[in-house]
Amino acid sequence: MNQPNELKIYNSLSKEKEVFKPINAPHIGMYVCGPTVYNEVHLGNCRTFVSFDIVYRYLTHLGYKVRYVRNITDVGHLVGDVDSGAEDKISKRARLEKLEPMEIVQKYTNLFHRVMNKLNAIEPSIEPTATGHIVEQIEMVKAILANGYGYEVNGSVYFDMEKLLKERDEYGQLSGKKVEDLLVETRDDLKNQDEKRHPSDFAIWVKAAPSHIMRWPSPWSDGFPGWHLECSAMSTKYLGEQFDIHGGGMDLQFPHHENEVAQNIGACGCAPVKYWMHGNMLELEGRKMSKSTGHTIFPDELFSGDNNILSKGYSPMVLRFFMLQAHYRSTLNITDDALQAAEKGYLRMLEAYQTLQGLEHSGEENLTADDQQINKMLDLAYAGMNDDFNTALALGKLNVVIPKINSIKNGRLPMSNISKVTLDRMKKVFHDFIFDVFGLLDETQVGGQEEDHDLLDNVMQILIEMRQEARNNKDWAASDKLRDALQAAGVQIKDGKEGASWVKI
Secondary structure, X not given: OOOOOOOEEEEOOOOEEEEOXXXXXXXXXXXXXXXXXXXXXXXXXXXXXXXXXXXHHXXXXXXXXXXXXXXXXXXXXXXXXXXXXXXXXXXHHHHHHOOOHHHHHHHHHHHHHHHHHHOOOOOOOEOOEOHHHXXXXXXXXXXXXXXXXEEEEOOEEEEOXXXXXXXXXOOOOOOOOOHHHHOOOOOOOOOOHHHOOOOOOEEEEEEOOOOOOOOEOOXXXXXXXXXXXXXXHHHHHHHOOOEEEEEEEHHHHHHHHHHHHHHHHHHHOOOOEEEEEEEOOEEEOOEEOEOOOOEOOOHHHHHHOOOOOOOOOOOXXXXXXXXXXOOOOOOEEEOHHHHHHXXXXXXXXXXXXXXXXXXXXXXXXXXXXXXXXXXXXXXXXXXXXXXXXXXXXXXXXXXXXXXXXXXXXXXXXXXXXXXXXHHHHHHHHHHHHHHHHOOOOOOXXXXXXXXXXXXXXXXXXXHHHHHHHHHHOOOHHHHHHHHHHHHHOOEEEEEEOOEEEEEEO
């Protein structure tokens, strides 16, 4: 394994950081709860998916073979998340937009993928849908009933929480709730309460009302699966009855993830997950985002600047870099100042990387104090990632190295103070972290694509030479006109000892 030291993961189940020991190394199974595709994905969801994209990237970087499963919820997620008698979110949106439910699903799944592509998130290994796994969910309900952990009333099937809590002690460990709290139903808007043996029981199959659009035949009724069931059924199918990592937002700990544990115990007698990981909230100007109050920004509104909160638009990579600056378990607050600082930090890091690629070494191998400091920071960057994927810590250590890179570029630090081995390592670590682990694209180049950059770079070199020729001829008006025109087009010319260079601004 390409693993500098032990990787530790904060396990929401034990409430401690634990040394990561996969069930079947080097193979890892990771399941992350995906979006409910009834509306545009919001920035809070984006943060969760970026966080686990980085987990996926780093595990892969360490040499693990990861099967990453992230589902699409396209049925069963009820308005208010109540157990029965409410309208499915997909169905409600379809009715409001006067479209077929699967049109809604396709529309918002496409929009979700587009945003994830902009944020450079790697596609999961498998992206199963709830509607594509109705058979598996029905079979899991059968198993839960056969094991005595469920009961059927009037065509709906409920999970028997009292029986589970009497016989097993796993339920409640994840959320930290006490047994007496788990047995108290706090929601007072439930319908069909009289069907349940106990208020804490939850539906695993719901009999569809006559007006309900999305419905499937089952041994109990024409209906649809409970929201919690899909993740249990699909994670079991693709990762087995027990797998390594299950991730999602902190808001899913209870009841969704607790009920997943219950369902898996009911179906196979075993708790499904070794390491539970939960990301924290994303706030907007110090407050929770809310669509009902209008205190929210959708990703495309942030990218375009078409909103009433931020002073301008910020690119997808600036948003991603901004998310890197906080640990995934910490609350992150979006403000205009914070995004502007992230933009500067992102461009500073890319400029340092580009400088590194242009540095050459004569081959002397003199170990110096500068070598030792640089290598220590590179080691600590890995230590940060190994400390529960702490991107903020890793980023901070790389930022300590950047002044050294700039000093070499400006001639303040002689190249002879850096060994070739250290220079080569700097180049590799900066490349691996920026592009492979952090998942950033170089937006200072056109589209962040190498083939586009090669073409543009040739054109820019011609323009730089034209500008230099005008300067040599003391045609300051032509030189300034060319510089100002490029700046208006989003390109900045930088003059240095080695000649002029350009960056996208």
